[in-house]
Amino acid sequence: MAMETDTTEGEVHLPYRFTPRPYQCPVMDAVTLGYKRVAVVWHRRAGKDKTFLNVVAREMAKRVGSYSYFFPEQNQGRKVLWQGMDRDGFPFLGHFPPALIKKKRDTDMLIEYNNGSIFQIIGTDKWDSSMGTGSIFQVYSEYSLQNPAVWQYFQPILMENGGTALFNWTPRGKNHAWDLEKIAKAEPSRWFFQSLDINQTKAVTLEQIEEARRDGMTQDMIDQEFYLSYEAANPGAYFREEMLAAKNQGRICRIPIETALPVYTFWDLGMDDSTTIWLVQMFGKERRAVGYYENSGLALSHYINWLAKWQQEHSTRFDTHVLPHDGEVTDLTSGKSRKQVLLEAKIGKVVCAKRPSSKEDAIELSRQHIARVWFDSETCEQGIECLRNYRKEWNEVNQVFRMQPVHDKFSHGADGFQTWAIWEPEYVKLSGLPIPTRNRTVSVPTGGGGWML
Secondary structure, eight states, X not given: OOOOOOEEETTXXXXXXXOOOGGGHHHHHHHHTTOSEEXXXXXXXXXXXXXXXXXXXXXXXXSOSEEXXXXXXXXXXXXXXXXXXXXXXXXXXXXXXXXXXXXXXXXXXXXXXXXXXXXXXXXXXXXXXXXXXXXXXXXXXXXXXXXXXXXXXXXXXXXXXXXXXXXXXXXXXXSHHHHHHHXXXXXXXXXXXXXXXXXXXXXXXXXXXXXXXXXXXXXXXXXXXXXXXXXXXXXXXXXXHHHHHHHHTTOEEOOOOOTTSOEEEEEEOOSSSEEEEEEEEEETTEXXXXXXXXXXXXXXXXXXXXXXXXXXXXXXXXXXXXXXXXXXXXXXXXXXXXXXXXXXXXXXXXXXXXXXXXHHHHHHHHHHHHTTEEEETTTTHHHXXXXXXXXXXXXXXXXXXXXXXXXXXXXXXXXXXXXXXXXXXXXXXXXXXXXXOSOOOOOOOOSSSSOOO
């Protein structure tokens, strides 16, 4: 695809003071050719924002409207783009031709062209302030770190006004950006998609990679940041070591359901968010996760019907359904708690786990519990991904992890697993088993449960 010739606005040529690298040209061409959806997965230091900003500066001269540039955090947008410079010390905002600028407001990170087009940097941590803007062009920088609800909100607006959305990111596990990549690949007539690692761009050398390694960068980070691996351990993942051990010890495998054993379920209850259910069988000290289900926006009756169907298909029976502590809360509309609703369904006993003293305690209990669990690799695939990708919040500006979990598509499954970990001591008491220690060694079952590895 050939690079578009410079767009001219009077005596000003766009892009302004920017010569794209060969691999950056197709992105600029894609918008010119009429693509309304563009997604690129580029490695770190490939020039994502410099390229996308020049697309925005050019398009603002072509079509009058509001142009929003989203970052995961507002302060990040200020540091990276509003105040940022490239490796040669040239400010990113220098790509907006001064002759076209009517005004520039530092407080709002806003630039207005003489023709009325407006550019603004917005953090998706402060995205409520941008509601109702009706922007016709949006850029989502580092989309893998953003709140995906923002795109869900603005998507209908862009559809109505014929607007354009550009996304760029480097992988952060199989999260919403991974999902968007699959959508973009499946619809090449609507989406321009490009994925480039350092072998394709040559923008970072192998010598520089080795230098980063000597400076302490892990192989996981190298694979993720420079080779675009979605499989690399997610930085800040709470259960990285535990899930890696489960994989290496062969505890993620096919596990047949034993009809002679009862099934326990462990829940995370959502209202607007997802409700998740882990289905589990116990045999002695063995803990077998044999199923996982997740859905959202549905009444509790849906999950009751799903469990009844699952029970019938697998010719087994439910023993106890364990809800988180808020399962006791009474719904003001029905006058019943969700525990009461499940009890009335008569599909097994229903209890609520204790409220943990803190989120940190619940996470630590989950760490210990993962070391004892066998996971069905197929029926629990989605739940396994939740545990692998449950992570701390990352502060891009200060380059540190916050001591709190990210609330995203993975957190609900992890919270459901925490219900199991919190209730585990209760099961141990009821069964008369010795209280497990923190010893994380695991032996492979060779009988009794009817399966072997």
